[in-house]
Amino acid sequence: MGEPSPAPTLRLPFSVDAYDAAPIVTERLVLRPLSENDVADVYEYQRLDEVLRFIPWPRRTAQEGAEHTRKRAGMRTLAADSDAVFFACVLPGEPSLFGDGGDRVIGDVMLRLSDADNADVEIGWVFHPDFAGRGYATEASAAVLALAFEQLDAHRVHAQLDPVNTASAALCTRLGMRHEGTTRETFYDKGAWSDSAFYGILRSEFDAR
Ligand SMILES: CC(C)(COP(=O)(O)OP(=O)(O)OC[C@H]1O[C@@H](n2cnc3c(N)ncnc32)[C@H](O)[C@@H]1OP(=O)(O)O)[C@@H](O)C(=O)NCCC(=O)NCCS
Structure with missing residues (x-):
């Protein structure tokens, strides 16, 4: 047996309130807590079949969305x-499609x-396909991943995805996450298994980058 590892120290409760006034600013994006005013912008991607294909969201009307x-x-x-x-x-x-002169989500x-006991956090993402292929998802997710380790003090951050979702798998790899394994027919959604x-990155791997 080697040296004992320090016990997990996730900083809970973790509130996103502070990011309303002080959002995360990346090279090209601004990240702040999702707001009620984002309904129209979110529905623009929430309603698309190509997005729903890989997200466990049902098809929603605008009101349901x-x-x-x-x-x-x-x-x-x-x-x-x-x-x-x-x-x-x-x-x-x-x-923004909200029409308030603001910028679009x-x-x-x-x-x-x-x-929580093992300081394990899941990350997930969804972007409008009109803005795909320019690295925006990578840029935003890298900032949120850093927050998970640096502010929340996660030990491990993981993502779970359908292996045929190659865009999401490539995003995991760009973030430095490793494929840890695949479980069979573990997820039922929209009439299919x-x-x-599973992709994951450990605190030690994040720190070493
Ligand atoms: C998963 C998802 C967010 C990935 O989107 P994406 O557009 O592939 O990812 P990015 O915005 O990071 O763009 C990456 C692409 O831009 C390119 N790129 C251009 N500039 C870049 C930059 N500055 N940094 C990184 N990549 C850049 C990359 O080479 C890559 O191109 P490629 O797809 O030809 O390899 C998107 O497909 C999606 O929202 N899908 C629907 C919802 C979903 O599946 N969610 C996940 C459920 S598990």
Whole structure:
């Protein structure tokens, strides 16, 4: 047996409130907590078949989509397992569909408390396909991944995805996450079973990058 490892020290509760006034600014994006005012922008990607294909969201009407976004916008604290928070990814200069003269939300990145006792956090992402292929998802997710390790003090961050979702798998790899394994027919959604591929990155690997 080697040296004992320090016990996990996840900083809970973790609230995203502070990021309203002080959002995360990356090279091209601004990340702040998802808001009720993002309903229209989010529905632009929430309603698309190519997005729904890999996300366990049902097809929603605009009203149902608005309720869903309002619910997610109200989730602002990580305290217990399964709690989630959502960062809206805003592209400065791209007009919001909300019509308030603000900038558009082109995607969102989630952090979910997977296992507080073991400091394990799940990351997830969804972006409008009109803005794909330019590295925006990588840029936003890298910032949220850094937050998970540096602010929340995660020991491990993982993503779970359908292995046929090659865009999401490539994003994991760009973030430095490693494929840890694939479980068979573990996920039922929209009338079909899919496998689940798990990608993860440890604190030690993040620190070594
Ligand atoms: C998963 C998802 C976010 C990936 O989007 P993406 O556009 O492939 O990812 P990025 O925005 O990081 O763009 C990466 C691409 O831009 C290119 N790129 C250009 N500039 C770049 C930059 N500055 N940094 C990184 N990549 C850059 C990359 O080479 C890559 O190109 P490629 O696809 O030809 O290899 C998107 O497909 C999506 O939202 N899908 C639907 C929802 C979903 O599946 N969510 C995950 C469920 S598990």
